[in-house]
Amino acid sequence: MSNSIFKQNYFEIFSVPVSTAPNLKQLKEKNHQLQQQVHPDRFANSDAAQKREAMQITSLVNEAYNTLKVPVARLQYMLTLKGVDMDGETDTSMDGAFLMQQMELREEIADVKSQSDPLDVLDTLSGDLKNQAQNLVLAFADFYQQDELEKSREIVRKLQFINKAQKEVSDIIEQIEDELI
């Protein structure tokens, strides 16, 4: 393992084709393989410079793995490969119907605790969100293929919304479950 790893993109590091749906099991195995070679523990007897390099390379491998593993991060990264950097973007226009839908969803989450069986409602919501996310990833694949970058980008924005909603749902589930213990 040499410095050249810093010139590879994350998909190259993990020897998988650029894809919206990489084989997660394969990624995990490759991660173990890479870590076996680069982890700082392998360089415990080396000099300070080599130790430092091992730490940096392992940090990179970890970052690459985390990015490829999580759909929204993966898609956002795929966009950077085509020159679109979404970090710190100010243009966040999105279609009105989607926003309406999101607002309704938020309201539903907000008063879930007044429902007779909030956990059931939350489970359903969680399932819905998961489906929506999956559909968005499929749609992204098509747009990305056709270099429709603006549309791809909008999908990532939508996914970010859905991720936030998912987080809210799981936070409330956690709260309710903690109260039940």
Added chain:
Amino acid sequence: MALLQISEPGQSTKPHEHKFAIGIDLGTTNSLVASVRSGQSDTLPDADGGHLLPSVVQYTADGTVVGAQAKQNQIDDPHNTLSSIKRLMGRGVNELKSQFENLSAALPYEFAQTDSMVPKIKTVAGDKTAIEVSADILKALKLRGEKTLGDKLEGAVITVPAYFDDAQRQATKDAATLAGINVLRLLNEPTAAAVAYGLDSAAQGIVAVYDLGGGTFDISIMQLKKGVFEVLSTGGDSALGGDDFDHAIAEWIIKQADVKPTELSSSLLRVVLHEACKAKEALSVEEQVQINIEFAADKNWSGTLNRDELNSLIDPLIKKTLMSCRRALRDAEIEKDQVIDVVMVGGSTRALRVREQVADFFEAELKVDIDPDRVVAIGAAIQANALIGNDAEGNLLLMDVLPLSLGIETMGGLTEKIISRNTPIPVSRAQEFTTYKDGQTAMALHVVQGERELVDDCRSLAKFELRGFPPHVAGAARIRVTFQVDADGLLSVSAKEEISAVEASVEVKPSYGLQDSEIEAMLKASMEFAGDDKDARSLREQQVEADRVLEAIDSAMADDGEEMLSADEREKIQQVRSELAIARHNATATQELKEAMAKLEKVSAEYVARRMNASVQKTMAGHQVEEFNK
């Protein structure tokens, strides 16, 4: 000189070539040291055969007492005898006050007024920080290691609770530095336990490690696979443990006895805590226990504590641990039924109620057949051994995570997360900042650790001042700050102005840790490191190396010196060998010793080459060349 040590293929290397490293479990209540010997990892006993070293240090006018003796003296000398000191590691004065609010009286120490961020406890031997007290415990363990293993000690892996934050980890590392220990790695306690358990049982799959010690609680969800130990998530509470059970029982006793907590002397408080602990332990066997305490000459109290009562006292604490378990499972995206084993670690998992509740929660049988006290040290020793290169198969791999999110303070006292909890480490993240004033050449960053939105609710780690980047108009400078967390879970920060590529200097003001200058002062004050400790350490290392070289040449000469060398050659080597032997004992500078070693290496170079040839011929005798190409 490595080539002198040729052994035949398949033969083990000679014992004198073996390097040792130790694993240290620096616990709240007890500490242990372990090492791998003859392929087996085990804890090392003291002269009396005891493995546990009580983490208690007594400071007297004549010296320092560590361990069982100190523990015995605690009731008579509560102010100078310090225990459960791990709970103070990496904690600031103000934090301690709030943490111990309801049992402020239970901390029988007098804190010194100090300018330092680090609390100091008054003792007859001077003011002591938790770091110094921990260093004294570590010294005792290191000494035990050296006595058992000889002085070929390469270094140590020291375990910390997985949920320890950056300040607590740094404090532990500082203590090791102060004790003169070469720290190979800080290792998370549940990870260490999983290594010992996993290698022993050859289990593969998802495992939960529930580690409830004297003062800390950790839960780690891990995946075990052929020597790879991958932490998926970790959670816990670095201020929750068996001590809190004792405190809950002590408060119950005080209430039952109708005594005012404020009227209790330090000694009497120690007695109550001691009795509480005894009662807790007894209730793991008995249904109920009788407690007798003499509060005053005319006030004897006795009462009965049964299991139900005990359970009601400790259930709220156990519930807190289960909440952490739930969160850890969720973070790992693992369902309870995927967990194949629940490994119980830490002395407090002996409490029956804990076992009952944890088994209920995971809906699984628990692994309680391993010694919950020793498993962490044993695992640490296995990793230490692998780190110094003794792991023959070389496939032990420990992948750990950051336990608590790292963030920075933004406008309005809010935190912005830079690295979220349960991110695999090592990890680095860069963030870009800009200036808000024309000509600004410096900026400050406040780094915090924790999950809460408000900076005040998180742990303040440090304030970083970045200086020396070139002036630009407001908003034009691009300062890229890199946060790097290493494999020990320790954070470092570097900064660079992107346009000019000027490295900004980073000045760290730890919120609670020791300043470098304070550590230096402690090192200087420490008798062992009188004078220039760095030189002394390096000389010591060269002496060890010289011993190794001397042993190697002696053993080679005894083996085949007669047949491979002429009398002249032998004499020449012997001559230079004695020079090195003398330098080994008399040299005061590292350089002197290095030169003597280099000289011996030079005169014996030809001999080394001949031995190597002979060895290769011997290996190949009777074999076809092709066999070696396989």
